[in-house]
Structure formats: C-alpha cells, structure tokens
Amino acid sequence: MDNDSIKGAYKRYAPVYDWVFGLVFRNGRHVAMDSLQFESGDHVLELGVGTGLSLPEYPDDVDIHVTGVDISQDMLDKAEKRIQKHGLTNCExxxxxxxxxxxxxxxxxxxxxxxxxxxxxxxxKVMSEVRRVAKPGADVIFVNHFAKENPLVRRFESALSRWAAPLGFDPDFPMEPVLENVGLNVERIESVNLFGYWTMLHGRCPEE
Known part of the structure; x- marks a missing residue:
C-alpha cells in the first residue's frame, strides 16, 4: 500500500463509513476510551481520526484538548461537520x-x-512517531486487527492481503512485531469488537 491508494480507498469509504463501520468499531472505541484516566490539561492526539466518530465520546467534564489527524481530507471534512454538530470547542x-x-x-x-x-x-514509522511526540509516561492506546493464530483464518488473511491496496488495510498484520518494536510498557491487551476480531493494546511510555 501507498498513501495514494489509502487516500483513494477512504475517499470511497467516506460517504458510508459511519454507517458501515460505526457500529462495528464502537465497542473498541468505548473500551479504548474507558482505559484512560483523563486529567485536566491533558493534550490528546488521535491518529486516524477519520470521520470523528470518537470525538463526542471524550469527556466533557475535564479540561482536555484533542488533536485529530488523518491523511484523508474527505474523512476530515465529515469530522469537521461532527465537531460543529456537537459544538466541540476543544478539538482541532x-x-x-x-x-x-x-x-x-x-x-x-x-x-x-x-x-x-x-x-x-x-x-x-508510525510507532516511531508516536514515541517521539508522546511525553514520558504518556498513555498510548492501539486498537487494530492483528493476524490470527488459527491456521485456517491466517491462511484466509494471507490470501486476502493481495487486495490490501483497494481494501485500504492489510488483513495479514501480525501482533508480535508491534510488541517488539513499539517501545512501550504494555499494560493491557484485550480483544474487542465483533467476535473479538480486533485487539486493544494499552501501553505507557517509559519515564525518563
């Protein structure tokens, strides 16, 4: 995959993303959000903010600032409308x-x-950038699909990976290299979403 194919895929997804993926991914968003203890003054970064489905779910009783980043302007346009709809003044x-x-x-x-x-x-590179912009002791949450250990499922995911570019994601993405390269103290690993097909990793950056 390259950035052009990713932008193309999410340009196609943008009009229907909330309808197709909103409910499917909701449990993962909630588990991720509930894993964090937000404190007044926190600066929060959300990578791949997409259409901003998670933005209204950040606590409104704590003074935090949320920065959302995405490579797809089509997705961000929908996120901006969601910010305006919910009157979110702490998001950019x-x-x-x-x-x-x-x-x-x-x-x-x-x-x-x-x-x-x-x-x-x-x-x-994304993990390296996450570590770079995270403060010492920062909480980092990953929610992602990782390739399954079941040999039949793994074989299917491997075959499907040839369509990664038009799909906009790689279905054959193993967890082990992430755990080895993320550079975080992993505090929690939990299966989320439908059939536990996705995984949440909660890590913390080492204190200096």
Missing part, C-alpha cells in the same frame, strides 16, 4: 501523514491510534 483537526507528524517532541499526554497500523505503508 489536521490533514497529516501519521508517518511524519508535524508536532514537536514530547507534545502529548495521551495518544489514541485507532484502526491505523494496518492501513499505513509503514506501521513502524
């Missing part, structure tokens, strides 16, 4: 590549990476 959006974030080091207290790692050309 950027059209930006998650592999090359235009933020200073140590910028964010909490980072949400929802359904992103298997839809980017180089997930390890």
């Amino acid at each position: 959006l950027y059209n930006m590549d998650a592999e090359a974030l235009d933020f200073p080091d140590n910028s964010f207290d909490k980072i949400m990476v929802l359904y992103v790692l298997s839809v980017v050309p180089d997930p390890y």
Whole structure:
C-alpha cells in the first residue's frame, strides 16, 4: 500500500463509513476510551481520526484538548461537520501523514491510534512517531486487527492481503512485531469488537 491508494480507498469509504463501520468499531472505541484516566490539561492526539466518530465520546467534564489527524481530507471534512454538530470547542483537526507528524517532541499526554497500523505503508514509522511526540509516561492506546493464530483464518488473511491496496488495510498484520518494536510498557491487551476480531493494546511510555 501507498498513501495514494489509502487516500483513494477512504475517499470511497467516506460517504458510508459511519454507517458501515460505526457500529462495528464502537465497542473498541468505548473500551479504548474507558482505559484512560483523563486529567485536566491533558493534550490528546488521535491518529486516524477519520470521520470523528470518537470525538463526542471524550469527556466533557475535564479540561482536555484533542488533536485529530488523518491523511484523508474527505474523512476530515465529515469530522469537521461532527465537531460543529456537537459544538466541540476543544478539538482541532489536521490533514497529516501519521508517518511524519508535524508536532514537536514530547507534545502529548495521551495518544489514541485507532484502526491505523494496518492501513499505513509503514506501521513502524508510525510507532516511531508516536514515541517521539508522546511525553514520558504518556498513555498510548492501539486498537487494530492483528493476524490470527488459527491456521485456517491466517491462511484466509494471507490470501486476502493481495487486495490490501483497494481494501485500504492489510488483513495479514501480525501482533508480535508491534510488541517488539513499539517501545512501550504494555499494560493491557484485550480483544474487542465483533467476535473479538480486533485487539486493544494499552501501553505507557517509559519515564525518563
């Protein structure tokens, strides 16, 4: 996959994304959100914010600032409408590549990476950028589909991976390299969404 194919896929998905994926991914969003203890003054980064489905779910009783990033302007246009609809004054959006974030080091207290790692050309660059912009001790949440250990399912996912570009994601994406390269202290791993087909990883950046 490359960025052009990803943008093309999500340009097609944008008009129907909420209807097709909103309910399917809702459990994962809720579990991710409930895993975090937000504190007043927190700066939160959400990579792959998409149409902004999660934005109204951030707590409104705590003074936090949420920055949403996505490479698809078509998805961000829908996210902006959601911000206006819900009157969210603590959110801002950027059209930006998650592999090359235009933020200073140590910028964010909490980072949400929802359904992103298997839809980017180089997930390890994304993980490196996450570590760079995260403050020491920051919470980092990944929710993603990872290739299953069941040999029949794994064979199907491997065959399906040849269609990764038009699908807009890689269905044959293993978890082990993520755990080895993410550079976080992993505190929680939990299956989420329909049939537990997706996984939430909650990690914390080492304190300096």
